[in-house]
Amino acid sequence: MATTAQLFEEPFDADEYIERLAWRTPGGGSKGGAEAFDPKRLLEEFENHIEELKQLDEKIQRRVEKLEHQCHREAKEFAHKVQDLQRSNQVAFQHFQELDEHISYVATKVCHLGDQLEGVNTPRQRAVEAQRLMTYFNEFLDGDLRSDVFNNPDKIKEAADIIQKLHLIYHDLERQLIQEFTAAQRRGEIGRMREVAAWKNVLLYITFHFFCMPGAYLRNDVFEDTAVLCQRVNKQVGEVFSSPETVMAKLIQNIFENKLQAHVREKLDETRHTDVEQYLKNLNDLYTRTTALATKLNEFNLGSDKHTFLSKLIKSIFSSYLESYIDMEREYLRTRGAMILQRYYDSKNHQKRPIGTGSIQELKERIRQRTNLPLGPIIDTHGETFLSPELVVNLLQETRHAFERCNRLSDPSDLPKNAYSIFLLLVDHLCVDHIDYALEIGLSAIPSSDAKNANLYFLDVVQQANSIFHLFDKQFNDQLMPLISSSPKLAECLQKKKEVIEQMEVKLDTGIDRTINCMVGQMKHILATEQKKTDFRPEDENNVMIQYTTACSKVCAYVSRQVEHVRKSMDGKNVDTVLTELGVRFHRLIHEHLQQYSYSSMGGMLAICDVAEYRRCAKGFRVPLVLQLFDTLHALCNLLVVAPDNLKQVCSGEQLTNLDRNLLHAFVQLRMDYRSARLGRHFS
Numbered sequence: 001m002a003t004t005a006q007l008f009e010e011p012f013d014a015d016e017y018i019e020r021l022a023w024r025t026p027g028g029g030s031k032g033g034a035e036a037f038d039p040k041r042l043l044e045e046f047e048n049h050i051e052e053l054k055q056l057d058e059k060i061q062r063r064v065e066k067l068e069h070q071c072h073r074e075a076k077e078f079a080h081k082v083q084d085l086q087r088s089n090q091v092a093f094q095h096f097q098e099l100d101e102h103i104s105y106v107a108t109k110v111c112h113l114g115d116q117l118e119g120v121n122t123p124r125q126r127a128v129e130a131q132r133l134m135t136y137f138n139e140f141l142d143g144d145l146r147s148d149v150f151n152n153p154d155k156i157k158e159a160a161d162i163i164q165k166l167h168l169i170y171h172d173l174e175r176q177l178i179q180e181f182t183a184a185q186r187r188g189e190i191g192r193m194r195e196v197a198a199w200k201n202v203l204l205y206i207t208f209h210f211f212c213m214p215g216a217y218l219r220n221d222v223f224e225d226t227a228v229l230c231q232r233v234n235k236q237v238g239e240v241f242s243s244p245e246t247v248m249a250k251l252i253q254n255i256f257e258n259k260l261q262a263h264v265r266e267k268l269d270e271t272r273h274t275d276v277e278q279y280l281k282n283l284n285d286l287y288t289r290t291t292a293l294a295t296k297l298n299e300f301n302l303g304s305d306k307h308t309f310l311s312k313l314i315k316s317i318f319s320s321y322l323e324s325y326i327d328m329e330r331e332y333l334r335t336r337g338a339m340i341l342q343r344y345y346d347s348k349n350h351q352k353r354p355i356g357t358g359s360i361q362e363l364k365e366r367i368r369q370r371t372n373l374p375l376g377p378i379i380d381t382h383g384e385t386f387l388s389p390e391l392v393v394n395l396l397q398e399t400r401h402a403f404e405r406c407n408r409l410s411d412p413s414d415l416p417k418n419a420y421s422i423f424l425l426l427v428d429h430l431c432v433d434h435i436d437y438a439l440e441i442g443l444s445a446i447p448s449s450d451a452k453n454a455n456l457y458f459l460d461v462v463q464q465a466n467s468i469f470h471l472f473d474k475q476f477n478d479q480l481m482p483l484i485s486s487s488p489k490l491a492e493c494l495q496k497k498k499e500v501i502e503q504m505e506v507k508l509d510t511g512i513d514r515t516i517n518c519m520v521g522q523m524k525h526i527l528a529t530e531q532k533k534t535d536f537r538p539e540d541e542n543n544v545m546i547q548y549t550t551a552c553s554k555v556c557a558y559v560s561r562q563v564e565h566v567r568k569s570m571d572g573k574n575v576d577t578v579l580t581e582l583g584v585r586f587h588r589l590i591h592e593h594l595q596q597y598s599y600s601s602m603g604g605m606l607a608i609c610d611v612a613e614y615r616r617c618a619k620g621f622r623v624p625l626v627l628q629l630f631d632t633l634h635a636l637c638n639l640l641v642v643a644p645d646n647l648k649q650v651c652s653g654e655q656l657t658n659l660d661r662n663l664l665h666a667f668v669q670l671r672m673d674y675r676s677a678r679l680g681r682h683f684s
Contacts, residue, residue, distance in 0.1 A: 021049060133169070136162055193240045222263045223289045226255055227296050234300055245301040249309060252297055256313040260290065264317050276332045283321055284405045290314055325409045326418045329402055330425060336398055337429035344391045348384065352437065383457050386438040387464040392430065396475055399426045403479045416487035423480055423493055430472060431500045435465050439507040446514045449521035456518055456565075458511045463569035465508065469501075512578055519562050520585050526554050527593050536603030537672070552610040556617040559586060563620050576623060583618060583626030590614055591633055600672050604640030611637045631655060639667045 025045040026038075136147060149155045149162065184192035230252065237251075238244045264286050271279040294310040302309055345352055402422045410418045442461035476497060484490045530551035566578050590611070599607055615630040635655040642650045650656065651664050668674060 021045070133162070133165055136166060190239060222259060223293045226260070227293060229255075230297060230300065245303050248300050249302045249306075252300075252302065252310075253313060256317060261317045264290075264321075268321060276328060277336070280325075280329060280332060280405060283318075283325065284408060287314075287318055287322075287409055290317065322409055322411070326406070326414070326421065329405060329418075330421055333398060333402055333422065333425045333429075337395060337425065337433075340391055340394050340398075341429060341433055344388050345386075348386070350384075350386070353441070383455065383460075385457065385461045385464050386441050387435065387461065387468060389464070389467070391434065392468045392471060395426065395430050395434075396471055400475065400479055403483065407483055416484045416489035419480060419483040420489045420493055423476075424496070426472075426475075427496060427500055430468070431504070435468060435504060436507070439465065439504065439511065443507060443511050443514070446511060447518055449514075449517040450525075451518065451521065452525055453522075456515050456562075458515045459565055459569035462508055462512065465504065466569075466571065466574075469504070513581075516578070516582050516585060519559075519582065520589055522558060523555050523586065523589055526558060527551050527589075530554055531593070533597060536597045536599045536607055538600065538602055538606075548609045548613045549606065552613050555590075556613055559617050560620055579621045580623050580625055583621045583623050584629065586614075586618070587626065587629040587633065590630075594633075594637070595666065595670065597670065598672050599640045599670050601641055604637065604671070607640055608634065608637045632659070636664070636667050639664065640671055644673075 022042060025042055136150075145151065149159050181193055230248070233251065234244075234248060237247045241247045267282050267286060268279060271282060291314060294314060298306055298310060300306075399422060403419060406418050406422055407415065438461055442458045446456070446458050476493075480493065481490075484493055531549065535549045535551070562582070563579060566582065567575055570578060594607060594611075597603075597607075611630065611634045615627070615634055618626050618630040621627070632655055635653065636659075638650060639647065639656075647668065651661075656664060
């Protein structure tokens, strides 16, 4: 049986079970086993094992029946216990109900007795309380607080309770006096008004009477109505009251705390979460008009410190809005600027390319600055600069409004900080997201220096970028500087502006340099395709009819166009700087180009004519250095045609005397008669 139990190990598989049983039986294995296959022995083993399984089944069945019987017996015992507990619980619940009814009955009797006692005690307590309040009221009227409750610091809560009750009595009396005063005012009885006003603390009549005066607020302009109302009642207040400044102050306080505050809340709360732009406009307009109204009211007699009084009233109305103003301003500018930019690029059907940042981009920038190589694919912008004057005007206008609101709505201590945060948003949107992006695209669009017939649009980018930055600089000086000029934020703003300028100048310089390289490359292409070796060695020396070569004509025409392009694209000293660099490279190209040929006598004359035309073109640069370089080159070309005996004299001339003799010798070596005329001896 133990062996049988081992065969029932989990997981049980009938086929596996039969196989393992056959394997354990001698002669029951496969034919390749150690013993020959014996079917009879295997059958006998199966029959014996079946008998063992039957016995095992009977044993297990008897055990199951025993456990079931035990389970039924315990279930009955548990059911009896539950029934006993339920009966006990029912008895306890009945006792609880009886106790609850008894408690309710006793409580009813106690409440009834309490009501009877209260009915007797309440009138007596009220009479005592009234007498006590009358005593305290008399002390207040006399101005002599003798009771211990008003002089003992430990009884401050009790004193506060007494004052609260006296205030209620006072308020009722005051209401009656106000009604009497209002009736006298309507009848025009100034004497009766003065008599009523003489009562102590009657000034609160203003809250009801003048504030709710019929016809006081019939127009839509609450600020103008308030100014007119105060102007109208000021004279009457002076005639009626012994302290007119206190009365006018109370009137104005109630107008601010009720009428104006309700008007401001209505205008601002309806747009605060739905239209931030309109909310900011409304906030600025309401605050401006409120401060203007306060300036008008400052003309009245409101006490010794009326400026502080009016400032506190304005703060009480706008404090909750001003606390969150700059956060909403920044969020609005951030959203509005992004929308203006996206709308522009959508109109151009342009998907902004991500501009790399971090160390990789910085490395690329340094490589580009030093090598002038375009890092990345060249982009064809089809002449589009991706700079928009309209977009710039919109951004600057939004920022101008923001600076104006910031100046008016910011606390003086926070004004420089808030203005600086607005300036940073302008830098991000205008300088980084627009100008810097356009410069990056412009740099990517500059063709390589060996490109043929390349269209150079980067100078157009330079022109527009300069114009835009002038507008940016004007807003910086006109609107930001007055807000930060006397604060530490001035240094931060100037530093930020300097960083922005330097970053853009680096890219502008890089782009201009690469553009000049392209111009020079185009000149090289013209010279390479148009200049023939026979131009300076004509077959018929006596039949040369042209003034200058075709290559010279085309180069000068191209250079003149580029000079004009530079003048239109730049201003100030930048024009001279760029034209100087272009002129120097132009001269270097022509100088090196002329040294590639050998010259006959007539060819030398033609070369002089070419250089004269180049010099005439160089005059258009209006740069003395460039003209001087071509004057010197023209003098050098004279060495190509001067008589051999006059070489030494020409080399000692004013324009050539300071030049390196090797350079002079190199030009003389270009003459076809250099060897035959033994011209080298003049330089030995």
